[in-house]
Amino acid sequence: MNASELALHEGVVAEAGAARGRESDGLVESPLPSDMLQPWEVWSQDLFDLEMIRVFGRSWVWLGDTEDLVKPGDFITGKIGTQSVLIVKQRDGSVKGFLNNCRHRASGVAFDPAGNCGKAFACPYHAWTYGLDGKLLSIPDKERMYGPDFPMQSYGLVPIRVHIAFDKLVFACLSHKAPSFEEWIAPLLPRYEAYKIGNYHRYHRELDETFPMNWKVFVENSNDDYHVRFVHRRLNKVRKQMDTIVRFEGRTTSGYKPHSESFDFSLGRTDLDEDDLRGSYAEFIYPNLTPLPYASQLIMVRADPIAPDKTRLVSRIYGLTEDIELQERELVNLELTNKEDTDMVTVLMENLRSPFYRVGPSSTWEGRARHMMRQIREDVATPLAPDEFAGPID
Known part of the structure; x- marks a missing residue:
């Protein structure tokens, strides 16, 4: 979403909420202020979409635990808001996280809640294949489809922050600027x-x-x-x-x-x-x-x-x-x-x-x-x- 789209989005949310508030005021009087959820904060699709960006886009979210991440190639999948993510055990014993989206047409590359991918993840749509470290390894008929100069290094899985808390719990965060876990x-x-x-x-x-x-x-x-x-x-x-x-x-x-x-x-x-x-x-x-x-x-x-x-x-x-x-x-x-x-x-x-x-x-x-x-x-x-x-x- 570019700046003009975001501004329009925010305007729609603000104006819709204000209009509903003005028109529906008066039936239920509440003389004391309240910070609790009001109706327009619960049912608005525009507000929900903004929350997926501004709340979940900057937050640490619990995804699972290390009991599913024992061997190289072991993975877990989950969601940060509406964004699908993937956590993978590496060959050196570390754990890395990525957006669970092929860089070509948004398909996932892993679909089970947990499992083992072997040596690589292959997109089921057009068979783009990625290593455990997220690097794009192959594209079928690459030269015929894209020519010899396709920038493979620029189309790996998108990395995200991962933290293993208390030697057990797996958390991840999309933002690069949010505080540490x-x-x-x-x-x-x-x-x-x-x-x-x-x-x-x-x-x-x-x-x-x-x-x-x-x-x-x-x-x-x-x-x-x-x-x-x-x-x-x-x-x-x-x-x-x-x-x-x-x-x-x-x-x-x-x-x-x-x-x-x-x-x-x-x-x-x-x-x-x-x-x-x-x-x-x-x-x-x-x-x-x-x-x-x-x-x-x-x-x-x-x-x-x-x-x-x-x-x-x-x-x-x-x-x-x-x-x-x-x-x-x-x-x-x-x-x-x-x-x-x-x-x-x-x-x-x-x-x-x-x-x-x-x-x-x-x-x-x-x-x-x-x-x-x-x-x-x-x-x-x-x-x-x-x-x-x-x-x-x-």
Whole structure:
């Protein structure tokens, strides 16, 4: 999108929102200001398209883990917003990331969530072939199709930044200018290092389902500590919900919930702070990741935007236990928690379809949600830098 197209795009979004606001004001009076999501922020295709550029274009996104990246040629695929990406284990043991698009006509070069490509990736459309390092190796009938001077070196797979966090979790970023991953999650970093997540292993299955909701509505829900004792009331017996502590800073948030005395999920660990052994956290890493860390396991829930009214949730659990029955109980519990949230969020989505409704003010325990909504709006209002994708990647 060139500068004139982008300016036109922004104008359409701003004018449409202003017009809807003027015309539909007045039916629902809300005397106190609110930072929570309003209807026009949920259903706009133009706003969604801008978020894919300005939010996801400058963010670190969790894609998977190193358990799928053991041998040279092992790969995982995923999405950063609506951009497909590819992470590949190299012959020297390093890991590299690329846009998962052939440079010819936008086909992907890898299609499974994880696998091994052998020695190269071949596009199924016109058979352009790429090495593990992204270099373009061959084009069928190259001289007849393009002549002898085709610049092969300029048409390799487009590289992206990759970070392996805590010897386990794979994150990637499109922007060359965004802060390092360590800076991105700085408020959470010391505690996450203390968990020794590299010792955890992935549970025997994951959850993967698509829901009729806007990604931001799920983000808001994930950062809402107010709803927990009502929507998830079955958990009240194991958590001291009224002692919740809400924190937010930068691109991270944290809601700490002490456990009841009868609930011990430490699996015998004694190497963490007392709070971390005797409680758990509902946290968020901008823009779309909800980590739920305990002393002996880490739940990860990622909200992948597909359309203004469609979001894919991918959930995994990592932990210390190898007991499949225990793993399955935890996965079933997570399925129920996700269902409780998505059932409620789907109700919100339907009612936010009304252009006349205005949401109320956020409570103290919705401070994390308020913080994230402000961050999203700030990014949407700020164009990417002209050199956002220039220069080397780290």
